[in-house]
Amino acid sequence: MNKGTDIPIDMAYLQQIMLELFAIPCPTGFTDRVVYYVCNKLQELGISYDLTRRGTIRAHLKGAEQRPDRAIVTHLDTIGAMLREVKANGRLSITPIGHWSSRFAEGARVTIFSDNHSYRGTVLPLLAAGHAFNEAIDSQPINWDQVEVRIDEHIRSAADVYKLGMDVGDFIAFDPNPELLDNGYIVSRHLDNKAGTAALLAALKAVLEYKIPLAIDCHPIFTLTEEVGSGVGHALDEMVTEFVGVDIAPVAPGQNSTEFGVTIALKDSSGPFDYHLSRHLIGLCKENNIPYQRDVFRFYYSDALSAVQAGHDIRHSLITFGTDATHGYERTHLSALESVAKLLVAYMESGPALDSDKVDAAPMEEFAKQLKPENMPKKNTSVPDINSL
Template sequence: MHTRISIDPDYLVAQLKALFSIPSPTGYTDEIVRFIVRELERLELEVIVTRRGAIRARRPGRSRRPARGIVSHLDTLGAQVKLLKDNGRLEIVPIGHWSARFAEGARVSIFSGKGIYRGTILPLKASGHVYNDEVDTQPTGWPHVELRVDALARDKKDLVQLGIDVGDIIAVDPQPEFLDNGYIVSRHLDDKAGVAVMLAALEAMHRLDVETPVDTYWLFTIGEEVGVGASAALVPEIASLVAIDNGTTAPGQNSSEFGVTLAMADQTGPFDYHLSKKLFELCSEHGIPVQKDVFRYYRSDAASAVEAGHDVRTGLIAFGIDASHGYERIHLNALVSLAKLAIHYVASEVQIERDAEETAPGIKGFTHQRAVTAEQSLTREDGK
């Protein structure tokens, strides 16, 4: 394998910009699925699309089993029309879990039966000239915001005439900024940045003709933000699944906006011991900056796969995000680092050959979790 993997940052950024240009709140992902499939086919992968739009792209290796999976999600946070209000505004509810604090002031698109309308999410008391200090003292939350449609909408009847209805999906503008110092600020970096990482890794593997010991499946899901994610995207050949998603850069966390953040656990429990160990060792072996973290209020495609009954080893590698599910910020260094790690992982030799089958008689070839005592470790280091 190539000991030095070169990721094309210009390609990665270009793909991320293209992804931002395609609205994809959960439930409205058809167009971004089409975009990804075209790019995967250009990179000469075998592409399967499920009934609802999850993508499974296979890149052949020397053996079919135990295959490896890499997964990210195409869907983002968004909102949905809950009620047409008598004042011509829209009551809305969130798609996914995000705070109404970050909704206030957002520019949006409403996908109605008669076309796309633009609008703004506003607090119920939006004008200081009208409400004075009440603008600052009103509560925060989804019951305390409404959507103003940029069309003639004086009352509920006007909204009906526009073709807007309960259930219409709303996409929130990402408003991305790509700074010269490598920082990227935008909504929906979760997980369009992860998708761009996967495309950049595949582009490098295609360009460098990287061979892998086993088949690799590159999965793109469409319902992660609402908890279903990779529940219906896997095939039995996949023995290990690595999710690429955001980390949490905040006080009390160990994530970083630079290098790889290796998640050791989330709210569903620890990630696979052996897979996490391998990913950490690959970072050390190839000079990729890495730090470990544990996420308390977090789940990913990996969790949905296991909860759906797939007996796969799971891991999570992340790009540190500041203000996740809000106005997010990351650094290009983390995205390049993740793409490198993904390639080194899929190109590495299989260590647990028993994983080729979902079940096997007895424990022959089964893994160990043995560890030496601290005293034994010191003795070995002293050469005694």
């Protein structure tokens, strides 16, 4: 059992970080301010880091051994929108940033960021007045061409919009409207992945505050373009052999995720996660009495895919917190975030999933370990015995 088994997570810190992150608009491409915030938090914790040209944060924690080392990755960017067209009547057509439905944009309060100022507005369906359109509202299609932004300024034409400095390509951020309930539920837009980022920072605080020894070097990484798919591919050190992402899990019919405990993802739309690293994480949950469940995600990509597609020879896995109505009006429970943070502490303390990862070329013997003898199917005399090959 790890030293960090009974180490408490500072949940007041986690909640405060999460609320402060909610207050920072950061759709993909408009993330400088949140990068600056997280850098300050790392400095407060005494964690060294460096920045890529575009602002991905690579932090550094020393372990007992330098090779292999691991990366724990969360993303700072959120879904949002961009101004696509200024209509003749002064309303704004928008295009989504990230993959999400306009159904969840309707009625949202937003901020439009021009080059020199910001303005407030509301996303409305084209047929927004019940007293004018009556039942036609109910038959209006659902897509991004069927919504528009009404700006809260004295605007009657496109010229009025341009005079205020707004133009095509301006970023539009959606208000999170967070609500933390006494029963532990958190309801907000952008739990993906501000809640995951808060859980990672709380885990780092626990590791440092309680002097948890790390078995190997660890690199917490904060990425900026996960919602559009490019993610972390450029930001991994060549010594990294293990990659663990931190993100949301969909709570919905047909899924095994819940809003409690931690969910270990074993597959997403790109295919299975690494067998050995995923079982290593499951083993840590069992060893440390961290409530967990396993799940596979049907319509889901994460930063792990961008790392593999970039050609990194890594083991990859995904730690998640169950979230109802992902990319919509999201909800999770504080206990899920606490479980995520506890698992991250245990993972940072643990040794590598496979000791053979210390060398570049894996020995053949490692590939006889995926199934233990007691888990092998009963012998069938019509096929060769795998143990005899």
